Amino acid sequence: MGSSLPEAFVTKMERLLGTEFPAFLASYEDTRWYGLRVNTLKCSVPEFQGMTSLKLDPIPWASTGYYYREEDRPGKHPYYHAGLYYIQEPSAMAPVELLDVRPGERVLDLCAAPGGKSTQIAAKLAGEGVLVTNDIHPDRVKALVKNIELSGARNAVILNERPERLEEAFQGFFDKILIDAPCSGEGMFRKEEEMAKSWQPAWVDRYAGMQRDLLKQGAAMLRPGGRLVYSTCTFSPEENELMIAEFLGAHPEFQVVPVLMRHGFQPGNPSWVDITEVSSMQAAAAAQQLQGAARLWPHQLSGEGHFVAVLEHRIGRAAPSKQSVFPSLMTAASGGKDKAKSRSKERYGWERGLTRRQPVLDLQPFYEFMRQMAPGVPVDSISLHGEHIYVTPQGLPDLSGIRVIRPGWYMGSLKKQRFEPAHALAMGLRLQETSRFISLSSDDPAVVRYLKGETLEMPEERVQLANGMEKKKGYCLVGVDGYPIGWGKWLDGMLKNDYPPGWRWT
Template sequence: MLKLPTSFKDKYNKLLGTEKAQDLFKAMNEDSKKAFRVNSLKAEQEISYNLTQPVPDISNAYYGEVAGEDPEWVSGYVYSQDPAAMFPAAISGVKPGDKVLDLCAAPGGKTTALGEQLKNEGLLVANEISATRSKALRENIERWGISNTLITNESLERLAPVFPEFFDVILVDAPCSGEGMFRKNPDAIDYWSLNYLLTCQQRQKDILAEAVKMLMPGGRLVYSTCTFSPEEDEQIVSWLVGQYHFSILKTGIKDERISLGHPEWADDNPELVNTLRFWPQDGIGEGQFAAVLQKSNTASVPKIKKKHRKKKGNRAATCLSQNEQELIAKVLDHYSLPVGLIDWRKKALVRKDHVFVPVISLPVRSDLHILNNGVELGILKKKRFEPSHQLAEVLGQIKQERVVDLSIEDYRKYLHGETVKVKSKLRGFILVSCQRLIFSFGKVANNEVLKNFYPKGLRK
């Protein structure tokens, strides 16, 4: 039984009325609903999960639980995500070719959904200010096989000057008081207070003030939280409308179990009924708030003076030499490549022996802390080329012939970092799969031993 603060109960008794508030408190002590999304970017393969209980209004999403060691997860065919948390990306209206920013991106649930909607066309910038959380973000983006993402680990004040009025869509899943996650994370209750809500509200305004600078006139801002608090939900949307002249768009969500925003909890703007509220008692998922806003076509923000810092020890990326191209081709020529990588010889760059196909060319003096730009093809070593783990996950989007499929027993050994014996005529670098789901590169020696190239940081 959750020990909810008295002031929390008093607040929602007043806002919802005693009967509806009691429904909320009861639901917060029930089991959470689990769900997952199936990756439509990957080559069509059969997966073992039950697909008979779809999440309403979300494509390729189903109720059920997945495990982190299953081939479906490791190969990037499924992503475990709270069902209510799927809606902010779903209502974004992102289409292939858009320039999209996920501003508070870790661990990557919404980022992977946005990338799937882009279908590897356009640009997806995924930023996470926490260095620790950005590691998980990168891993999840790589696993999903997205090839058009720039991953940054930056403060908003340093990101905004690089992308003035640049993006078609910006998603801000803002850090919040986390009321909607109390039953999944009871520790969040310890941080809760009425004063803490106001602290979160100010932090959200600070984040959004920077986000607005990066959104082009007429662009869409998706704002979401995992809290019930009007101070962080309707009142923030009202602030955006008043401060920056945004309009609140309809989301297109029709499921009657999903509640609408409350104008009376903010400034009585009738457009607030276009926002979405998810309550645990509604049976969709955890607590969530989501809104889609549009920036005025005439809106503009003052130009930002760019501040630069000296780079230490970084040298500019260079084009591939003919010899380097030949080393890489000895590996890549054996595989079917997605459209974006077919002309890798012209696009690829190399920096400190790392070869990558960038999704965007940034100003030389942008000085952003970049974790990944596009697709890392691999690394050049002495007279050879070693393909990357990210490339293996990207190649999983297309049917491949040069693949060794492991049994479940050998798959588990491989995940632990062991070498395994295979019966195959293939030699050299090959793709490794289990249940025909590609998840890694390996290298077969003449003795039919499969050398393990699964990244050490991912081994289980």
């Protein structure tokens, strides 16, 4: 591919890399690396290793990441549709690993679509705390929603908002923030040849302006002592070392946490930027901090090009004095419609904070469904958007005026006094939590037929009951080798398919 790289890009990289340039250029003739990450919200790494026939080799910088062979095509396996893993470029796994997410924390993924890093964060939260995942582009948010739902995350809020608006709502709120910034994409040229063909030198300056704003906005939303990881998939110093030098100069309360240089990681290069022009710090101190950032080069490791800087807030700043939670119509699973009416007589609209008065919906069909089908699953902190029901994470600030796409785990909708469970509810459950389910084997042709949306013949003995459930008729959670893939309705030996059309096997 080296001969098809943009001439201006080649000239720039030769100037930057000097004696390393021949090895860098030669890496573009190598085969790209393919990776997947086990979703530990669904299964443990040992469990997955015991189930899969894929030939996997560990990615050294990602605890749940593995290289796979291109010909194995893991996207064409039922386990992919069960959300047991996410297909992700190996180097792209590094930023979240360096974010050091712990269960129970409040975490923001500011530029999240299509959602790979958000699902990685969700797995590290292990169902505790809250993940706020945002992207400014409406079309890209659709992929973000799908990947969050596929992962089975129950504690994720999905936004489609400009970062400056989030800055107002989330002042000092988050423990950890990831800014995987839009960039000129130079590190992805081997993976995406079309990007190399369309690249223009002017992209560097265009994206640098966005990155500068994102860092400023992210800093305002981080709590004192919190951690912010800034990453790009480009090589340009203007978008990497220069960004960090500028940020440190303007925000002396932050410092770089040095990345351990192993697995082929290389230090940032302060000689590529004029530190004295962009920073009020002493040049030597600034240079030392920039060397603590990490560069992932395709000729130094088995992955594509990335830059990562870990920034820590080290000076106290006053926390927000008021943090109201999402408005909700129900705060406990028990109590049904009477308690719902006593809590509020308003329906809260999530887009642009719209609030319109209307009669409160009767939530009893939803509670009855959950009581029968998943009696042990907590459904407190209920929020409504029209007829749609969500379980929202606790302790969020008031998001009036913010464009909220998913205010939490999507349960389903109420239509004509009937509750219709959402695919997101199925993907967030475990088979052992449900009272009526059908578990298929991954080598059963019926799995692919189900994923294609077909109605299946299903003998009565295949319907399994638990938790005192007596009726086999009705909604069943369908799974593959014990892991949910969607809903179906069973009646008289037939399973009517409820798999979403937009998700179907093609």
